[in-house]
Structure formats: structure tokens, C-alpha cells
Amino acid sequence: MKKNGTKITALDPIGQPTGIFGRRLDVDSPMFAIHDPVYQPRDTAEKLGALKMAPRLDSLEGKTVYLVNTGFAGGKEFIEELDDWFKRNRPDVKTVVRHKKTSMFTDEPELWVEIKKNGDAAVLGVGG
Numbered sequence: 001m002k003k004n005g006t007k008i009t010a011l012d013p014i015g016q017p018t019g020i021f022g023r024r025l026d027v028d029s030p031m032f033a034i035h036d037p038v039y040q041p042r043d044t045a046e047k048l049g050a051l052k053m054a055p056r057l058d059s060l061e062g063k064t065v066y067l068v069n070t071g072f073a074g075g076k077e078f079i080e081e082l083d084d085w086f087k088r089n090r091p092d093v094k095t096v097v098r099h100k101k102t103s104m105f106t107d108e109p110e111l112w113v114e115i116k117k118n119g120d121a122a123v124l125g126v127g128g
Helices: 075-089 109-118
Strands: 064-069 094-099 121-125
Touching: 064 075, 064 109, 075 094, 075 121, 094 109
Parallel strands: 064 094, 064 121
Antiparallel strands: none
């Protein structure tokens, strides 16, 4: 797209969840879109009830906490550091470290089933 004879360059407005943060977009491309937060869906807490966070545990004592590396840059190091912290400071908490087999942007149903079956809590590490 040109404005006053000058080619316009736009950065990806969607950001990191697209996996292409900072990628230059060709504004002449049919995939180009500006995402204006004014037009984002508006839902009530009741409508989003299924998406609420799990209730907080009273205590982690004797619990199993899954530490999941999602594959995001720095996530592996974050999970390893968190695992070491638990071992040093909370030996009463069992930690299970898992690394997603797929990308950070894909679902991994078998992992979620394992966590629901064997775990009491989970930390999904996104690094940074």
C-alpha cells in the first residue's frame, strides 16, 4: 500500500502469539489486518465461567506440581530454575518436569490428561 507515493511498512499487530512478532507485513497482502481492541468480543464472567482459573490450593504440602516447559524462548531455563527452587525450599512438594513435544502454539491433549490424572497443580513456563 502506498500513501503519498511512499510504501508503508507495518509490524505484525497481533504480537507474539502469532509466532511472528515483529515480522514486517506486506500491507498489500490479503492476510493483512489491523486488530483494533475496540472490536474485541465482550463477554460477562458468567459466559466465560468455563475459562476461570482453577481454585487455589490451601497448601502445596504433599502435592505434585507439574512444571511444563512450553517451548517459548527461555522457558526451559525458567522451569529448571523453578524445579531447583522447589527442591531446595519445598522438599515436601513433588515436582514433575515435562517439555511439550509440539510448539508452544499447539494443543497437547495427552499431556493435559497426564497432569489432570497425576498432578495437583501445574506451572506453564513461558520464559522470556
